[in-house]
Amino acid sequence: MPREVRERQMLDAAVAVFARRGYRAASMDEIAELAGASKPLVYLYLHSKEDLFSACIRREAEALIAAVQAAVDPGAPADRRLWNGLRGFFAHTAAHPDGWAVLHCQARTHGEPFALEVAALRQRLVDVVTRLITETAEAGGCTEPLPEVEVAGLAHALVGAAESLAGWSNERDGTGSCERRTAETLMNFAWTGLENLRNGRRWAPARS
Template identity: 90%
Template sequence: MPREVRERQMLDAAVAVFARRGYRAASMDEIAELAGASKPLVYLYLNSKEDLFSACIRREAEALIAAVRAAVDPGTPADRRLWDGLRGFFAHTAAHPDGWAVLHCQARTHGEPFALEVAALRRRLVDVVTQLITETAADGGCTAPLPETEVAGLAHALVGAAESLAGWSNERDGAAASETAATLMNFAWTGLENLSHGRRWAPVAAGGGART
């Protein structure tokens, strides 16, 4: 069997075991058995358990980024691109719950170097969303460019909300990707539409409600 195919089988097995057991409780014996390979062969191809877990994180991160990018058609209106990006994100996390569990739950809880791998993924997602927010605001008639700090904050908030919703959706046996994406899109779009037209929320004196 070609090495590339064998390694993919090992990584598939490792993702399933790490998602189910967690990094510390996962057994290389169980991973090897699920992959249909010997444990020495797993070590030969992928070195240590730490290296194997890192390889799983990188593979699942790349697959998620690729899915989001592939879902966005550059020729469509900006709001449609944002919608398609969200739908691509939720479709992928629903179709690959073990991969998402490794990224969102397992890798975050074990410190370096795993948390650094996830942080790098998050930065890439934020970069994608930052561009989409900027383009959406401009296409929506924003009279002046939104401040960079505001766009960055919105992008981080949107990515954080998407991460939380993906976990929530998967715990419910995977709500439809379009349904979950629409939930977040409606929330985000209301704010972006207001910002695009210069309508901003601001606090007022106690008892006076809020003003825009």
């Protein structure tokens, strides 16, 4: 069997075991058995348990980013670009719950170097959303560009909300059938705010 195929089988098995057991409780014996390979072969191809977990994080992160980017049609109207990006995100996390569990739950709880891998993924998602927000404001005919710090804050808030909703939706539904409804929930929340911003309608606290 080609090494590329064998490594993919090992990573598939590792993602399933890490998602179910957690990083510390997962065993290389179980991963090897699920992959249909010997434990020495897993070590030969993917080295240590830490290296294997890092490889899982990188693979799942790349797949998620690719899914979001593929969903966004650059020629679509501003609201459709944001909507399609959210649909791509929630569709992928619903279709790959083990991968999302590794990224969102397991990798965050074990410190470096895993936390750095997840932070890099999050920043890439924030960069994608930042561009969408900027393009949305420009398409809406904003007379003045939104301040960079405000766009960055909005992008972080939207990514954080999407991450939280993906975990909640997967735990609540378990079948991925409500990913569209989840995307609609966040879209309604985000688009109302962006519409107000790009039309110059801003909320401000009442003066005491």
